[in-house]
Amino acid sequence: MNDIFEFKRFGLLFKKTITERYVQLIGITGLALAATLVIYSAVLYFTGGMGRNLAQNLSFVYGIIGGGCFLGSVIFGYFNTNASGAAYLTLPVSAFEKWFCGMLIIGVLFPSLFLVFYRLIDSCFVLFYHNGLNKNDPRYKDMYDAVQVYAFNNNFAKQCVLIYANFASAMMLGSLYFNKVSAVKTALVYGCVLALLYFLNLIIANLLFHNVDSAFPFDAVFIKVGNDVGILGLPDAIANLVQLAIQFIIPGILFLTVFIRLREKEI
Amino acid sequence: MSFGYTSKKLLYKNLSLTIEGGSIYGLLGKNGAGKSTLLKNMVGTLFPVEGEILINGKSPKKRQPSFLQTIYYIPEDVFIPALTIKQYKNLFAPFYPEFNEANYYKYLDELEVKVDGKLNKLSFGQQKKFIIAFALACNTKVLLMDEPTNGLDIPSKTQFRKLIASIMYDDRIIFISTHQVRDLENMIDNVIIVDNGDLLLHSSIINISNKLCFKTVSEIPANAKILYKEPMLKGAAVVMENINKEDSKLNLEHLFTGVTENPALTKEIFSAN
Numbered sequence: 001m002n003d004i005f006e007f008k009r010f011g012l013l014f015k016k017t018i019t020e021r022y023v024q025l026i027g028i029t030g031l032a033l034a035a036t037l038v039i040y041s042a043v044l045y046f047t048g049g050m051g052r053n054l055a056q057n058l059s060f061v062y063g064i065i066g067g068g069c070f071l072g073s074v075i076f077g078y079f080n081t082n083a084s085g086a087a088y089l090t091l092p093v094s095a096f097e098k099w100f101c102g103m104l105i106i107g108v109l110f111p112s113l114f115l116v117f118y119r120l121i122d123s124c125f126v127l128f129y130h131n132g133l134n135k136n137d138p139r140y141k142d143m144y145d146a147v148q149v150y151a152f153n154n155n156f157a158k159q160c161v162l163i164y165a166n167f168a169s170a171m172m173l174g175s176l177y178f179n180k181v182s183a184v185k186t187a188l189v190y191g192c193v194l195a196l197l198y199f200l201n202l203i204i205a206n207l208l209f210h211n212v213d214s215a216f217p218f219d220a221v222f223i224k225v226g227n228d229v230g231i232l233g234l235p236d237a238i239a240n241l242v243q244l245a246i247q248f249i250i251p252g253i254l255f256l257t258v259f260i261r262l263r264e265k266e267i
Numbered sequence: 268m269s270f271g272y273t274s275k276k277l278l279y280k281n282l283s284l285t286i287e288g289g290s291i292y293g294l295l296g297k298n299g300a301g302k303s304t305l306l307k308n309m310v311g312t313l314f315p316v317e318g319e320i321l322i323n324g325k326s327p328k329k330r331q332p333s334f335l336q337t338i339y340y341i342p343e344d345v346f347i348p349a350l351t352i353k354q355y356k357n358l359f360a361p362f363y364p365e366f367n368e369a370n371y372y373k374y375l376d377e378l379e380v381k382v383d384g385k386l387n388k389l390s391f392g393q394q395k396k397f398i399i400a401f402a403l404a405c406n407t408k409v410l411l412m413d414e415p416t417n418g419l420d421i422p423s424k425t426q427f428r429k430l431i432a433s434i435m436y437d438d439r440i441i442f443i444s445t446h447q448v449r450d451l452e453n454m455i456d457n458v459i460i461v462d463n464g465d466l467l468l469h470s471s472i473i474n475i476s477n478k479l480c481f482k483t484v485s486e487i488p489a490n491a492k493i494l495y496k497e498p499m500l501k502g503a504a505v506v507m508e509n510i511n512k513e514d515s516k517l518n519l520e521h522l523f524t525g526v527t528e529n530p531a532l533t534k535e536i537f538s539a540n
Contacts, residue, residue, distance in 0.1 A: 001332065001333045003331040003332055003333050004331075006332075009332060011340035012358075012362060015358065016358045016359070019350075019354070019358055020348045020350065020358060021348070023349070076519045081344065082342060082344060083342050083344040083345050084346035086307075086312050086340060086346075087311050087342075087346045089311070090310055090311070090312065090330075090335055090338070090339075090340050091359075091362060092332045092335035092336035092362045092363065093335075093362070094330075094331065094332055095330065133270075152338060159539075165512055217463070248469050253485065262516065263330075264314075266312060266313050266314060267307075267312050267313075
């Protein structure tokens, strides 16, 4: 018997995970998708149809990050009681299979489902908008071009996916450290860490420069020059390294720590 | 092995214990004595800080599937998801290769667990009986039960004892932890008594009967090594050293109280040839 990975055993675990906790898993996913639709519609409604780009961005960021964070916090949420924790830890599957099951849901299934759903509602809204335009209007082409289906490869969407990877992995890890109300506790810890980094950066920037306006964590310091604010960025090579850390290294370490913690978890 | 919830204060220090197959062990101890902790170390939900536990040559700490499918642990509080009896079987039974479906329904019937809806709607006692039936049907070589009779009514406790006796086979180990010692009478063939992390007694029922005599006396014999005495209407119930090789009926409650109150005398009696 392979004690690390077997397809049949993994299949059983995956089926058990979804069936046993369908209310939580499918419920949160459904809520995230519903919230996306509501935010999109609400922004359109309150801006009188003028804030289409805002609607696209807001619904995308809240849908994927909000849904992903909540889902991440329940994926290993078996440890709020000793009984369910013990049942999970003593289930005859490997720690790798448990981790991989969580990764599959957080890293593949939820984002895929979200993107498909998002593309569907976005296409409907955009189509509805395009069909509603007066083709005889002299501004028709400009108005038509101004609203397009949301491009998943735009910079904002890419940043959202990065934040999703960082936050969802932190939430998964938090649920293995905090047995009760892990989402709130992890969010507090994560917030404190980000605040600490921000102020630490600001203090260091103030020691090095005069007239510091603000210092964004990791890669930029904003300095007041007269009435203007100038940006002092990192050299390209180091800036790329910081981006690499945010994009891959930090979430990678967090996801790896989830596996280690799951293997070493005691209850 | 040694274990402690904090590294500064160890609950078990240098505990050495060998468990043999084909036996039903009763793990007795007061509340907070460390019974559940020992079981959790055996199943691998807690890890020893020093030393090692091996069950059938495998370390529980690694929680390998090949080990976990040979051991079933029933904690004191059970967790039952919102599934029906059939759904539960379909989802969980495939993880245990020796699972016997016919026995599953038979045990459920014998324990009178009948439910058409979701299992999580059952009372605590019914949930516990359900898990016991499932665990027995899994046919694992090792079965660890933490306070299994908690929440069970009197007929269910009787049925539980009958079931346990019926599922015993040669190389199986059944380990039952409880502080309700009467629930284990006539069921176990080995007794382990722990208190504050110390192993006070580890002996077979036969050996206990050879070493100790349980009887009611009108007068306490002079110079007898008395492990426990309890005044009664006529005389006293005593647990004393069995120097005359008398046959007597084991009273687990008296044994437990005597051993926990007189660990030194227990050691003296049981270390003598």
